[in-house]
Amino acid sequence: MAIKKFMYVNRKPPYGTVYALESLEVVLIGAAFDQDVSLAFIGDGVYELTKGQNTDAIGQKNFSPTYSALGDYDVTKIYVEKESLEERGLTLDDLQHLVWEDEDDDWAERDSIRLVSRAELADVMAEQEIILSF
Amino acid sequence: MKISIQVNEGPYQRQASDTAYQFTKAALAAGHEIFRVFFYHDGVNNATKLAVPPQDDRHIPKLWSELSKENNLDMVVCIAAAQRRGMMDADEAKRQGFEDNNLIEGFRISGLGQLIEAGVESDRLVVFGA
Numbered sequence: 001m002a003i004k005k006f007m008y009v010n011r012k013p014p015y016g017t018v019y020a021l022e023s024l025e026v027v028l029i030g031a032a033f034d035q036d037v038s039l040a041f042i043g044d045g046v047y048e049l050t051k052g053q054n055t056d057a058i059g060q061k062n063f064s065p066t067y068s069a070l071g072d073y074d075v076t077k078i079y080v081e082k083e084s085l086e087e088r089g090l091t092l093d094d095l096q097h098l099v100w101e102d103e104d105d106d107w108a109e110r111d112s113i114r115l116v117s118r119a120e121l122a123d124v125m126a127e128q129e130i131i132l133s134f
Numbered sequence: 135m136k137i138s139i140q141v142n143e144g145p146y147q148r149q150a151s152d153t154a155y156q157f158t159k160a161a162l163a164a165g166h167e168i169f170r171v172f173f174y175h176d177g178v179n180n181a182t183k184l185a186v187p188p189q190d191d192r193h194i195p196k197l198w199s200e201l202s203k204e205n206n207l208d209m210v211v212c213i214a215a216a217q218r219r220g221m222m223d224a225d226e227a228k229r230q231g232f233e234d235n236n237l238i239e240g241f242r243i244s245g246l247g248q249l250i251e252a253g254v255e256s257d258r259l260v261v262f263g264a
Binding site for chain 2: 001002004006018019022025026029030032033035130132133134
């Protein structure tokens with residue numbers, strides 16, 4: 001199977017609609033296909049990565065711990081848009097610390113999250129072959 | 135051109151399914167190949183055989199079903215999304231202990247891998263809704 005550049009763009013808060021959860025399900029299943037995968041979090045989508053989520057009061061499953069498994073699925077490029085964070089009064093410290101282990105460097109831990117500007121993210125998007133937006 | 139379609143919204147509440155249907159029909163008429171139509175999120179509800187819209191309105195599931203029959207379209211309903219929303223084919227209904235299934239002819243239920251494969255195998259993946 002050919003390898004294409006897939007980007008999953010996450011634009012919605014984690015709860016309120018099912019898009020965030022069902023986006024993550026595509027990413028996890030898609031990881032088995034050895035494609036060149038990256039994720040982008042923009043707009044309210046940045047809330048998906050916030051740490052300390054507690055869903056007790058809304059009776060829904062807190063699926064946010066699953067993001068920390070992405071590294072094990074070889075999903076190592078997670079772009080977070082700087083402006084989207086700032087517009088919401090958030091910083092990188094409000095997000096989960098997502099890492100992956102570099103097989104070529106004695107399994108050294110590397111950061112998965114890449115903080116990029118809106119303009120930089122547009123360039124990354126322009127390089128993609130398949131963009132799935134949620 | 136080889137094209138795949140992703141439908142992310144159910145019938146009627148939003149126009150995405152209608153637009154996807156019209157696009158698919160137009161693409162076929164223009165001589166393009168439709169590799170697959172993949173139904174995800176509430177889009178799985180387009181596959182219901184239990185819809186009874188008013189007679190003067192379009193019957194969206196039936197339109198898809200007929201388009202599939204006429205053009206031998208591969209129309210896939212995501213199993214994970216379908217299970218949540220109560221859409222099932224005969225096999226799945228039996229497995230879950232239900233008396234009947236609710237999938238209209240022309241659709242089949244399969245996994246998300248079919249979406250990834252559609253992306254890889256097609257020249258374009260065109261997404262409707264969400």
